[in-house]
Amino acid sequence: MFGASTKPETKSEESRTKMSPAGPVTETSSQPQATAPARRAKRLEAKDVNLYYGDFHAVENVSLTIEPNKVTALIGSSGCGKTTFLRSLNRMHELTPGASVKGDIQLDGEDIYANGVDPVAVRSLIGMVFQQPNPFPTMSIYDNVAAGLNFNARKVSKSQKDEVVERSLRGAHLWDEVKDRLDRPGSGLSGGQQQRLCIARATAVSPEVLLMDEPCSALDPVATLAIEDLIGELKKEYTIAIVTHNMQQAARASDNTAFFNLDESGKPGHLVEIGPTEEIFTKPKQKETEDYVSGRFG
Amino acid sequence: MTPPPDSSVAEAPDRSIFTQETGAGGTLPKWAPWGAFVGSLVFAGAVEAALGWFTIALMLVFGALIAIFAIYAWSRTVEGRRHAKDRAVTMAIATAFGVSMAPLISLLYEVIKRGAAGINWEFFTTTSRGAITGGGAEHAIVGTLIITACAVVISVPIGIMAAIYMNEYGRGPLRRALTFFVDVMTGIPSIVAGLFAYALFELFLGPGIQMGIMGSLALSVLMIPIVIRSAEEVLKIVPDHLREASYALGTPKWKTIVKVVLPTAFAGLVTGVMLATARIIGETAPLLVTTGVVTSLNTNPFDGRMQNLAVYAYNEYRSPGVMKQASYDRAWAAALTLIVIVMLLNVVARLVYRRYKTEIR
Numbered sequence: 001m002f003g004a005s006t007k008p009e010t011k012s013e014e015s016r017t018k019m020s021p022a023g024p025v026t027e028t029s030s031q032p033q034a035t036a037p038a039r040r041a042k043r044l045e046a047k048d049v050n051l052y053y054g055d056f057h058a059v060e061n062v063s064l065t066i067e068p069n070k071v072t073a074l075i076g077s078s079g080c081g082k083t084t085f086l087r088s089l090n091r092m093h094e095l096t097p098g099a100s101v102k103g104d105i106q107l108d109g110e111d112i113y114a115n116g117v118d119p120v121a122v123r124s125l126i127g128m129v130f131q132q133p134n135p136f137p138t139m140s141i142y143d144n145v146a147a148g149l150n151f152n153a154r155k156v157s158k159s160q161k162d163e164v165v166e167r168s169l170r171g172a173h174l175w176d177e178v179k180d181r182l183d184r185p186g187s188g189l190s191g192g193q194q195q196r197l198c199i200a201r202a203t204a205v206s207p208e209v210l211l212m213d214e215p216c217s218a219l220d221p222v223a224t225l226a227i228e229d230l231i232g233e234l235k236k237e238y239t240i241a242i243v244t245h246n247m248q249q250a251a252r253a254s255d256n257t258a259f260f261n262l263d264e265s266g267k268p269g270h271l272v273e274i275g276p277t278e279e280i281f282t283k284p285k286q287k288e289t290e291d292y293v294s295g296r297f298g
Numbered sequence: 299m300t301p302p303p304d305s306s307v308a309e310a311p312d313r314s315i316f317t318q319e320t321g322a323g324g325t326l327p328k329w330a331p332w333g334a335f336v337g338s339l340v341f342a343g344a345v346e347a348a349l350g351w352f353t354i355a356l357m358l359v360f361g362a363l364i365a366i367f368a369i370y371a372w373s374r375t376v377e378g379r380r381h382a383k384d385r386a387v388t389m390a391i392a393t394a395f396g397v398s399m400a401p402l403i404s405l406l407y408e409v410i411k412r413g414a415a416g417i418n419w420e421f422f423t424t425t426s427r428g429a430i431t432g433g434g435a436e437h438a439i440v441g442t443l444i445i446t447a448c449a450v451v452i453s454v455p456i457g458i459m460a461a462i463y464m465n466e467y468g469r470g471p472l473r474r475a476l477t478f479f480v481d482v483m484t485g486i487p488s489i490v491a492g493l494f495a496y497a498l499f500e501l502f503l504g505p506g507i508q509m510g511i512m513g514s515l516a517l518s519v520l521m522i523p524i525v526i527r528s529a530e531e532v533l534k535i536v537p538d539h540l541r542e543a544s545y546a547l548g549t550p551k552w553k554t555i556v557k558v559v560l561p562t563a564f565a566g567l568v569t570g571v572m573l574a575t576a577r578i579i580g581e582t583a584p585l586l587v588t589t590g591v592v593t594s595l596n597t598n599p600f601d602g603r604m605q606n607l608a609v610y611a612y613n614e615y616r617s618p619g620v621m622k623q624a625s626y627d628r629a630w631a632a633a634l635t636l637i638v639i640v641m642l643l644n645v646v647a648r649l650v651y652r653r654y655k656t657e658i659r
Binding site: 090092095097120121122123124125127128130132134136137138147148150151152187198201202205 | 469537539540542543544545546547548549550553554557558561562564656657
């Protein structure tokens with residue numbers, strides 16, 4: 001299933017730094033085979049997940065697998081619960097007052113909702129990138145990327161931190177644009193740069209999975225393309241799930257696509273089908289999916 | 299139901315962007331509002347003088363009222379009805395602003411004029427201990443600063459932590475009850491706070507006790523709700539997406555508050571504390587009860603009475619010394635000093651805000 005050269009448990013520092021010396025430009029030109037995983041990230045599996053806001057049943061019986069080192073796109077019309085589902089995958093859903101979860105979500109076989117599991121630990125393994133670029137406004141570019149280390153790691157030396165910041169920024173294709181002004185505030189960057197900064201911030205804590213909630217919806221087409229390219233790179237190291245309203249984006253950037261729908265407003269959203277992106281967009285099994293991807297509704 | 303096309307064609311010529319009001323189309327000169335105002339003042343003054351009860355205040359009041367009608371009539375004949383209304387309302391609003399500013403300016407003028415007479419080197423460097431004719435307010439200034447500083451030290455941690463609880467943790471009935479009681483506390487009369495502090499200390503240390511720290515406690519009772527209210531407002535505008543960004547990095551809640559929420563709100567928190575301090579620094583009644591009246595310098599808030607500027611001013615006025623005018627001058631000088639301190643606090647609050655404010659979207 002994975003590249004023969006990669007052992008399943010390769011998460012060591014060397015394997016990860018391997019790609020960093022090569023800058024973004026040389027990397028894309030010398031490595032057309034972008035799908036070869038640099039390490040094997042973890043797999044997320046949801047079984048019969050039901051999500052609620054108080055009494056409101058938002059998502060019903062979703063079972064799907066988010067494959068490691070693949071990009072899984074979640075598409076569907078507004079209000080069908082795809083963002084809610086995404087937020088349940090790293091236990092952000094329960095931060096909303098009154099929200100609750102039923103069902104089973106496993107990260108490589110470990111139930112993230114089991115008793116004794118610390119949601120904080122879950123979120124350090126499953127990072128998230130949000131719709132609005134949200135760099136911390138009080139911090140410099142450097143501190144934004146190092147935020148995860150500053151907040152959580154016990155003792156990180158300056159040189160270690162420098163290394164992580166540079167690697168994350170290179171990984172987010174942002175290093176060349178900001179390397180001379182790392183001490184300037186992150187909020188001074190353009191929208192697309194801010195979003196890449198947020199991606200660098202999320203990857204700096206070495207997560208297994210990256211969840212992206214419509215990461216390009218606030219960006220212009222050029223910035224969107226840059227993020228999509230970046231997503232193609234990132235899947236070498238991370239498992240990625242991305243919610244998007246843009247079907248072209250799902251078609252361009254993802255390997256698997258899950259289509260969510262709801263029967264009518266007020267009813268819970270559910271998963272209609274999940275499959276390889278090409279199949280979903282060309283010969284979906286369900287009529288509903290075909291109607292949606294061909295633009296007949298939604 | 300829709301009108302036939304001919305009629306709309308027939309109406310079209312009327313829909314000109316040029317005004318159709320009769321007697322309009324002109325524009326008043328730029329100085330028109332001022333002209334109308336000054337003219338009305340002169341007119342009002344002249345009428346009052348003719349009637350024999352001329353005063354400046356009356357002239358301003360009647361002049362302003364007349365100006366509103368004058369500018370309306372003038373503009374009506376030259377510019378048309380809509381402009382006339384606009385000008386009349388503008389004049390009324392400007393007058394209202396002037397009326398609201400008048401007491402403040404008059405107060406500042408009066409305090410500076412009278413206070414300047416009492417301000418001298420002696421005022422800042424001597425106490426009134428044993429003074430018969432002279433003396434100063436050094437002990438009161440030092441006392442004010444110490445009492446207020448202690449009140450700030452007590453109130454800020456309690457107030458900000460309470461605000462954090464109410465905004466980040468509190469839920470349901472407990473939170474609602476807290477909000478209610480904070481609102482009630484904001485309205486507590488200051489003398490009640492003073493009596494509370496006195497009664498509390500009397501319980502443990504016996505009757506007749508007066509200390510600086512008691513005053514600080516009384517002031518804290520007044521200050522804490524103000525700090526909570528302002529801090530809560532500031533914390534509320536820290537956007538949730540910043541908290542979520544921090545959680546998504548695997549950061550615990552308390553660390554998110556300490557490292558993300560509080561720094562983002564820093565400027566607003568400091569401003570709120572400064573303004574709350576300015577609000578309590580001039581309190582008189584609770585300190586009269588708790589810190590008492592004393593003529594000598596005391597820098598230990600835990601031992602004995604302590605003077606402060608407001609009580610000092612009150613006392614110099616109530617029981618002037620042998621040279622009455624000198625005592626009155628010192629009372630005004632104390633008031634001026636207090637106002638200067640409050641203004642400095644406000645200026646510092648603004649500077650801090652400008653320097654540290656974060657752009658929040």
